[in-house]
Amino acid sequence: MSNFTFSRSEARVREAATIVPGGVNSNFRLGVAPTPLVFERGEGPYLHDIDGNRLIDYYLALGPMILGHSPADVIAAAHGQLDKGLLYGGQSELEYEAAHRVSAMVPCAERVRFAGSGSEAVQLALRLARAVTERLTVIKFEGHYHGWLDSVLWSNGTPFDQVGPEESPTKYRASAGQDPATGENLEVLSWNQEEQIVSRIAKGDVAAVIMEATMCNSGGIFAKPGYLEAVRDACTKHGTILIFDEVITGFRVGPGGAQKRLGVTPDLATFAKAMANGFTVAAVAGRAEIMDQLSSGHIMHGGTYNAQPVAMAAAIATMDRLVQSETFEAMERNGTRLMNGIAEAFAEAGLPATVTGYPQIFTVALGLTEPAENYRGLAKVDRAAYRHFTAALLGNGVRALERGAWFLCTEHTEDVVDETLAAVRKTLADIGPDLAHLRA
Ligand SMILES: Cc1ncc(COP(=O)(O)O)c(C=O)c1O
Numbered sequence: 001m002s003n004f005t006f007s008r009s010e011a012r013v014r015e016a017a018t019i020v021p022g023g024v025n026s027n028f029r030l031g032v033a034p035t036p037l038v039f040e041r042g043e044g045p046y047l048h049d050i051d052g053n054r055l056i057d058y059y060l061a062l063g064p065m066i067l068g069h070s071p072a073d074v075i076a077a078a079h080g081q082l083d084k085g086l087l088y089g090g091q092s093e094l095e096y097e098a099a100h101r102v103s104a105m106v107p108c109a110e111r112v113r114f115a116g117s118g119s120e121a122v123q124l125a126l127r128l129a130r131a132v133t134e135r136l137t138v139i140k141f142e143g144h145y146h147g148w149l150d151s152v153l154w155s156n157g158t159p160f161d162q163v164g165p166e167e168s169p170t171k172y173r174a175s176a177g178q179d180p181a182t183g184e185n186l187e188v189l190s191w192n193q194e195e196q197i198v199s200r201i202a203k204g205d206v207a208a209v210i211m212e213a214t215m216c217n218s219g220g221i222f223a224k225p226g227y228l229e230a231v232r233d234a235c236t237k238h239g240t241i242l243i244f245d246e247v248i249t250g251f252r253v254g255p256g257g258a259q260k261r262l263g264v265t266p267d268l269a270t271f272a273k274a275m276a277n278g279f280t281v282a283a284v285a286g287r288a289e290i291m292d293q294l295s296s297g298h299i300m301h302g303g304t305y306n307a308q309p310v311a312m313a314a315a316i317a318t319m320d321r322l323v324q325s326e327t328f329e330a331m332e333r334n335g336t337r338l339m340n341g342i343a344e345a346f347a348e349a350g351l352p353a354t355v356t357g358y359p360q361i362f363t364v365a366l367g368l369t370e371p372a373e374n375y376r377g378l379a380k381v382d383r384a385a386y387r388h389f390t391a392a393l394l395g396n397g398v399r400a401l402e403r404g405a406w407f408l409c410t411e412h413t414e415d416v417v418d419e420t421l422a423a424v425r426k427t428l429a430d431i432g433p434d435l436a437h438l439r440a
Contacts, residue, residue, distance in 0.1 A: 003396060044069060073321060077317035113285075116282060124301050133241060137185055137206050139210070140211070144212045209235060211243075220357025246269045248273060250271035269284070331360050
């Protein structure tokens, strides 16, 4: 049934577990079905693993590789900097140039500070918000992921039997070893419930509201019409800082991220992933009057590797490509073709599934007949069945995330999309009998 096998990866990961716990360096790389993979190289839309497989890749490293795995312009820009210096512990023209690029593309970006990872950028945004408002309470939403640090790793994947009432969701501590005290000034609300968030902000004690403006981590869910605007207005009225976490959507759903595409401008926004196509660059961007508070030094922001020059050169080259209109036009076209094709394939197989999100990052929710409105709406997704599907799809040469997300890059051309859709159809035929319980 399966054309591809992964026995070398499986053995290597198992052996490596004697030196690297679990054989992986991020827990997101555990639990990959049928096994975490070991790769030799990437080119365009493909990854080549140590079993000799060439896989069409829709993981895209969980988002960064928007220009594919080997973009010549980004690589040349990084090469160009390698001979000039790796890290100065001081400034370079490259970081100023990169900041100007961000500012030209992103509506809220009057000022920009670079950081090393999305998690760090979130830490900076929250610290800034608490400092400038002189308030402590931060509100986040069920199912939204803002990195793995103690302060925000709450209720991003609450088991559905523990979510509690929708009016007061359980504040769910997502990791063993996470200091419970770090959640004391964090409140968790249900997303897309306008009345709930607006009345909470109106109490006047909230430093910041942080959200994925489109919920991409738990499943391609758009804000209801008027929701983002209502939160924006309430924040403005009551002195609360609105933070959009654009670590996934930034530089991916359009050159100006979700805020530009949706027409709602936050006070601060966090970025990483697609802004440097695989190089470690993250950023906080936002209003001058907030960001300039960092100049005096009383609000701490550190990071040895911030604005590393090689990564900055790569970020500039990446952004230069993303501002070219044909870059996004082609991704819109090919991503829409892929979304529609997947939806048709599941429908033809008689399987309930929704395909929601943007052409550049969307989610397949197997088991749903209507798009979910928030995290709770995903309770009926058959995760085990979808995981079985992605494992079988990998056996047909296509690598997509087990949790339902598909990331698109510029190298997923029409031909690659068609090859992908053929693999999806073949997979659904291969495993059809195993999914019988999902058919009405
Ligand atoms: C929306 C969002 N915020 C923050 C993060 C954390 O970023 P990083 O993994 O670079 O720390 C992620 C990572 O997936 C994310 O999706």
